[in-house]
Amino acid sequence: MRPTVIDGVAVSTVDSAGTEFAFGHVVVEGGRIAAVGPGQAPRPSGPHTWVDGSGCLVTPGLVNTHHHLYQWATRGLAQDVPLFQWLTALYPVWRGLDAESTHGAASAGLARLATTGCTTAADHHYVFPREGGDQFGALVSAGRRIGLRLHAVRGSMDRGRSRGGLPPDDLVEETDAALAATEEAIDTHHDPSPDALVRVAVGPCSPFSVSRELMVGAAELARAKGVRLHTHLAETTDEQHRCRAEYGCTPTEYAERLGWLGADVWLAHTVHLSPEEVERLGATGTGSAHCPTSNGRLGTGIAPVRELLDAGAAVGLGVDGAASNESGGLVEELHQALLQARQRGGPEALGVRQALWLATMGGARCLGWQDEIGSIEPGKLADLAVWRLDGLDHAGVDDPVAALVLGPRPRLKLLLVGGRTVVDDGELRTASATELARELRTAAARLKATAERRGGIT
Numbered sequence: 001m002r003p004t005v006i007d008g009v010a011v012s013t014v015d016s017a018g019t020e021f022a023f024g025h026v027v028v029e030g031g032r033i034a035a036v037g038p039g040q041a042p043r044p045s046g047p048h049t050w051v052d053g054s055g056c057l058v059t060p061g062l063v064n065t066h067h068h069l070y071q072w073a074t075r076g077l078a079q080d081v082p083l084f085q086w087l088t089a090l091y092p093v094w095r096g097l098d099a100e101s102t103h104g105a106a107s108a109g110l111a112r113l114a115t116t117g118c119t120t121a122a123d124h125h126y127v128f129p130r131e132g133g134d135q136f137g138a139l140v141s142a143g144r145r146i147g148l149r150l151h152a153v154r155g156s157m158d159r160g161r162s163r164g165g166l167p168p169d170d171l172v173e174e175t176d177a178a179l180a181a182t183e184e185a186i187d188t189h190h191d192p193s194p195d196a197l198v199r200v201a202v203g204p205c206s207p208f209s210v211s212r213e214l215m216v217g218a219a220e221l222a223r224a225k226g227v228r229l230h231t232h233l234a235e236t237t238d239e240q241h242r243c244r245a246e247y248g249c250t251p252t253e254y255a256e257r258l259g260w261l262g263a264d265v266w267l268a269h270t271v272h273l274s275p276e277e278v279e280r281l282g283a284t285g286t287g288s289a290h291c292p293t294s295n296g297r298l299g300t301g302i303a304p305v306r307e308l309l310d311a312g313a314a315v316g317l318g319v320d321g322a323a324s325n326e327s328g329g330l331v332e333e334l335h336q337a338l339l340q341a342r343q344r345g346g347p348e349a350l351g352v353r354q355a356l357w358l359a360t361m362g363g364a365r366c367l368g369w370q371d372e373i374g375s376i377e378p379g380k381l382a383d384l385a386v387w388r389l390d391g392l393d394h395a396g397v398d399d400p401v402a403a404l405v406l407g408p409r410p411r412l413k414l415l416l417v418g419g420r421t422v423v424d425d426g427e428l429r430t431a432s433a434t435e436l437a438r439e440l441r442t443a444a445a446r447l448k449a450t451a452e453r454r455g456g457i458t
Contacts, residue, residue: 001419003044004028006386009053010400011036013376014060014360026058028382031419036376055390056413057400059356060375061119061383062330063363066268066289066318069106069123069139070097073443075326083236083298087166090323095171096450099133104439106142109328111428111436114148116329119383119417121148122367124230126155126205128173136185140198147422147430151367153203153230154185158214165209175214179221186225194372195381195418206232207251208242219259228264228368235269236300252277261286266366268318271301278304282311287366292336294320302340306349316363334359334405352405386414
């Protein structure tokens, strides 16, 4: 790759000192950041790509800490119901997933993420229909197709309705089979190298769809393999009530009993936490994937983000599945996270730069990537988003970070992943948007038709 020079641009590095330049530059060489600083960049002596950054802001690429990309094919369903009813309505649709549908949905979802500034996405795939083919391989190939970094979470469920769970029995796995398939996914796809495009984590779905044996076995497997752990936790009051009734404790207490708090764990949602549980997440280094739009769509509540940050917990942002966040974009979550934090704790609960930190370094910490991504510093991977702020939508806003977080979603001038161009002038360059849309429509129609043949869609 030629070196790339982004020149005459506002820079928000999101480093530990909060370094910013109103007029600065970033130089990329060999897939990594070679230089960042004020003023014009020194031009490389050989061939290079020069990017005029005037009127733009460059930030680290955004990090999505929680998603379900297969759900991109089931947007717009179960519109006005709480989480448990939403799940029981959609499981019959998802049981029709095959590898082609999952690949098409994941590719389209990753494309949407890319055009909204995302360079790294954690995807939690936990639905494995018995005739569904290689679901996990379909997800990984979608990540490679679009060109984002993918932290692929091999999810699992072993507790169907006959055992008191929510999923249909034919959509869950046997405990030993789930663990074996998870180990195979790690062995096949996980890349521990610093510049990896694919890493794998272990992710039983949730306490109400997974047995105690699977939760414990998954934690032991992940730690034996040196990979991270992820699950849903404390998302709704229904989950709180159910956990107390079954286990005599809260979901967070249950997770801790099973070895599911620690620096190698990040949890999705964590909406319903007591003050003591907030402190435990901070003390143990457990991360939280905050999904403000999805929480609002399902009416689950507002997560205690300010309190978690004050406790020292790693907090990142998550888009969540497109079936509970039909927008599917990541930059919008900065705005939503700020609004929800202030609704909960007042106007000083979260600042614009703290919102940007959540989407960059906070997310990198959740995924264990903080040494490689999340800030613009020499030696780190060149995962960069260049935002256009020179149009009508942001005119007159002198603070570019405030324009990004508080204003309308800006158009991307450039998105780099390891120095490679993924988005240029707002357009995806790694795949055809027309082809992705066609594949998505086909997948959505096939899933809905299959569900209707089997008894309709609720």
